[in-house]
Amino acid sequence: MRSLSLSEINDRIASTTAKDVENVMYVFDFDDTLALTDSAVYLIRNGVRSKLTAAQYAAHVPSDDDQFDYSDFSTLVNARSTELIKFVKHINELNGHVYILSARTTDGPIHEFVAIHQLSVKRTTALANGDPTRKKETIEQWIKEHSPSRIEFFDDSIRNVELVHSLNSMVDVEIVCWHVKE
Numbered sequence: 001m002r003s004l005s006l007s008e009i010n011d012r013i014a015s016t017t018a019k020d021v022e023n024v025m026y027v028f029d030f031d032d033t034l035a036l037t038d039s040a041v042y043l044i045r046n047g048v049r050s051k052l053t054a055a056q057y058a059a060h061v062p063s064d065d066d067q068f069d070y071s072d073f074s075t076l077v078n079a080r081s082t083e084l085i086k087f088v089k090h091i092n093e094l095n096g097h098v099y100i101l102s103a104r105t106t107d108g109p110i111h112e113f114v115a116i117h118q119l120s121v122k123r124t125t126a127l128a129n130g131d132p133t134r135k136k137e138t139i140e141q142w143i144k145e146h147s148p149s150r151i152e153f154f155d156d157s158i159r160n161v162e163l164v165h166s167l168n169s170m171v172d173v174e175i176v177c178w179h180v181k182e
């Protein structure tokens with residue numbers, strides 16, 4: 001597991017050639033990995049509704065009766081791209097395979113973002129579930145379907161990164177996980 005600060009993207013671009021991307025699946029999270037938005041998650045606990053920042057939500061340990069309102073994430077709210085989008089464009093130029101895997105409830109806003117930035121994405125999946133286990137299971141499924149020689153996984157959530165990284169001991173494919181940081 002490695003961490004990738006968004007200021008290091010240019011080095012990654014310079015060091016990634018067409019040969020490097022052959023039969024590699026590049027899997028990107030959406031929120032706070034490719035896109036910054038003003039969407040917020042709302043926590044409803046004991047009848048009180050409060051707004052969580054992305055960082056607060058990522059670190060939140062839910063209790064049983066917590067309820068969440070994710071409705072902000074069904075649209076694109078003031079979306080800006082992160083530096084990592086330059087790397088996606090580079091992979092596109094090398095004809096590499098880009099996937100987007102998000103916990104969002106719907107992939108519509110992601111398709112909208114992809115169109116705005118003219119990215120080429122083989123597949124966009126919105127899991128409608130924030131449980132990191134679902135990302136791990138999806139990666140396992142994609143390995144079976146596509147037999148890549150390597151996977152590179154990019155996510156700003158350390159829990160997602162750790163869980164996907166743990167697949168390395170279960171599958172034959174090398175999974176390089178990048179914890180994306182601002």
Ligand SMILES: [Mg+2]
Pocket residue numbers: 029030031032033155156157
């Ligand atoms: Mg994220």
